[in-house]
Amino acid sequence: MFARSCRSEAIMLPAFYISAVIAIIGTVLTITRLHAVHALLYLVISLLAVATVFYTIGAPFVAALEVIVYAGAIMVLFIFVMMLLNIGSRAVHMERAWLDAKAWIGPALLAAILTAELIYILIAGRSGAVGINGVGPQQVGISLYGPYVLGVEMVSMLLLAGIVGAYHLGRNAPGEVESVDDIESGLQRAVAGGDLVRAGSDRPAHTP
């Protein structure tokens, strides 16, 4: 494991730099987009690029977890909440307008670069690390359940608290009226110009 060949390093080093640059570009575009869904697309690209960086510096286990948990689960949560917030009849037209080329051509380009880079790595040889010795999943597991077993328990309790807290915040209070559909709601939402998603802002009040 400690003897990496020069050829593997020559493959991995440009891959590392390319994916790091893609991560930076994706993050900058994430925080400068005006529309939340476009920003989310660039955020997914940034997370995938960071996962590729993890792979190139010799941490394949963490790279897989990054893709699964961050780019999978957390992004699905974000998308669910965004789609929950713009219920409206105009949303269909708005989503059709989102599908034009300039919305998705940037993330698609960055994702294509990442895909080409991954294919290049997989074709060029087995996984190596950039000038440093990689840490395999076995070492991580041994260390995780050896000296860090208390931390694992604490993370599990934190996740349980997160589940209970999210349920408690997300449910309707007993006396609370669900006031999404009344007339004032549409008016206020139209007045509040800085709404997250513009799709539901000017819907007629009688739509379900």
Added chain:
Amino acid sequence: MFELGLIGLLTRRNVIFTLMSIEVMLNAAGLAFVAAGARWGQADGQVMFLFILGMAAAEVSVGLALVVRLHRLYKSVDTDSASILRG
């Protein structure tokens, strides 16, 4: 490496963007942990990244529940609209 570009981004007025920025910052911290662990060949960096991952998942679930709550109350996801606290 690029945490400097990531931490200076909490300037948006939107709760969703604030949560995304928090995600980016946690991710940068995790990247620093993994890079340091790979530099010295220790597995501790990746273990710390796993802890950061779990914490980020819990934080995002609670934060997005708060966003839904806020949107129900104020019909907006502007941060300044929730600056009045009343019990």
